[in-house]
Amino acid sequence: MTDTFLFADENNTSAAAPRKSPYKILIVDDDDEIHVITRMALSDFQLNGRGLEFISAYSGQEAQQVLQEQDQIALVLLDVVMETDHAGLDVARWIRETLKNRLIRIVLRTGQPGQAPEEEIIARYEIDDYKEKTELTYRKLVTLMYCSLRAYRELLRIERNRQSLEQIIKASAELFSASSVRELSRGILAQLVTLVTHADTAAYCSVDGLTAKSRSNGFEVLAATGHYAGDEGSRLQQQVEHTVIEALVQRPEPVSFVIHQHDYYGLYKTRNGRSYLLFIEGIVKDDAPNDELSEHDQHLLELFMNNTAIAFEHAKDHNLDG
Structure with missing residues (x-):
């Protein structure tokens, strides 16, 4: 016993x-x-x-x-x-x-x-x-x-980081094209997720069309890892909690997040009214009590949301075709 x-x-x-x-x-x-x-x-x-x-x-x-x-x-x-x-x-x-x-x-x-x-x-x-x-x-x-x-587990994490670094290096050759922004964001996202959590599934979306009546059409996937990768360039097909995202939209802060049922929902609002969503499954680390993220991890995720939003805004403003 x-x-x-x-x-x-x-x-x-x-x-x-x-x-x-x-x-x-x-x-x-x-x-x-x-x-x-x-x-x-x-x-x-x-x-x-x-x-x-x-x-x-x-x-x-x-x-x-x-x-x-x-x-x-x-x-x-x-x-x-x-x-x-x-x-x-x-x-x-x-x-x-x-x-x-x-x-x-x-x-x-x-x-x-x-x-x-x-x-x-x-x-x-x-x-x-x-x-x-x-x-x-x-x-x-x-x-x-x-x-x-x-x-x-640790060897797998190292290998995923290596692959995401290859994506970043490949995308950096053409930093100002929309396709490069998507590739660069995907590589950074993959590396970020492995740094913050043991999960490997995440989606980074534009949520310009989010309303209570058009929930199914409100998420365009810009970069993704894991089983969300198949949704890149189209509408998010996987299940997310729309009420959680709507609550984030109502907050006055430009950057806010919530952990709901162990998944991370982070929202970044740009000055021109657009919003970007970072969704990560199983974000909470194994040793984190009460669904908490460290300040360092929160800072990393906020940086990603801020910088990638700026990159995608640049692509849109210059009519770059991704």
Whole structure:
């Protein structure tokens, strides 16, 4: 019973982010009992409100097929000996060298200790951990999940920042075109979201047409990340709380925000009467109490709203076609 308290603190955040997708865990082992035991042991595991989704493969070849078909697998629990004595090592090499995936955490599990030197295996195959099956107790398995998934999360954040920086550099070549403004804003938005929160979904919209009678036509998406990216250049198709935005419109301040059901709504009003909305899903950080943002994070978001609004106003005033 005491083991259940090992991750009780982090489970408390699950209610704060109900829409977070689970981490994908690939179990690769030719022993069906290992799959059953692993699933049972980790059935209630959560990290910052995200549970686990288990995918099973029973051979090295099947594992490669799954990895080609499935994206965003965070961790592979990989048996060494399956159809051959080194099938697991072949999969590990294939992940790093052929699939060229450096983000997936790879943990080798072996039921035959001493079959391969641990130090040599970890160094040669870029393995993140090497465990004997007999030593993976419930507590150690949970600890392994925490360490591996936290490392994966941080590597994923670094990769997203790298991609958004590439967008910024690419867009900076033509700073005065409307298409460049959109590209530049998208890159900055993607980087901003990863800095402020663990989420990756946000939309930056013009809300010139917002009225109580024309809600469905009031949001033109100028830049977006995550599943809002498909709405860029058109009307926002996803669900937002219009009453929240209408309340922000009524405020006298040029820049204001509210966190509603863990989502961020920020509104910037220009001097010529236009308004811009920044919407971010799951804005609240894992360790933030009572849906609070730090002053630094608030300042970053206000800067983004202010500067991007100026850029889009410049594009409109000069009749640039995005």
